[in-house]
Amino acid sequence: MKRTKHKKSLLRIYDLLYKRFGPRGWWPADTRLEIIVGAILTQNTAWVNVEKAIVNLKKARALDLKQLSRIPEKKLAGLIRPAGYYNIKAGRIKNFLTFLDGEYKNSLEKMFKGNTRALRKELLSIKGIGPETADSILLYAGKKPVFVVDAYTRRIFSRHRYIDEDADYDHLQRLFSRNLAPNVRLFNEFHALIVELGKNICKSKKPLCNKCPIRRMRHD
DNA sequence: CACCAGGCAAGTA
């Protein structure tokens, strides 16, 4: 596929989705820590359930670095229960906190200060943080121009034949990073819009949906 | 009732 073609098409898709859904206001959170915790909690989980878990954490006054580090893992698991996989995710949150303390003296400021690619590698080395979670942290908490890929992105863009359906994460991510200006605002909104499209229209595994606005856009 | 959600890691061959 040619670069210029994608560049145009991706931007057109972006414009179309933006006109349709408007600004999504991502990431819905008060602090960077809340974004990071939310990114872990939302792994393969509906956001509505993550919200319940976040509410529990806030009511317990546990959603800050000090308290979250102090709280026992079992207790943490109990608070995030509505988000599912709560034992696993409690461990993953703890893994991140241990990393942050060990490598950056508990300072998110310090963590986001250095080289983005190096930080991405570090995040990926934490058990429980994979590519999507790492990139969500970098983009939404760190304001770094890193494109976030998720299941909807693969489903939608492979369905519309922009990419092979079994393309891996990095391949899919390159499609966007190579054909879009590395703009934080754009990356932020685009990913959020893709999720919105996935939730509303391109649901489930049906081959193609006639209501999909991207489909109507084709025929360049 | 079945299926899905803003994934990831560990085990197996």
Added chain:
DNA sequence: TACTTGCATGGT
């Protein structure tokens, strides 16, 4: 490397 399975609640 390429599959498969466990993790778990809650909405549709």
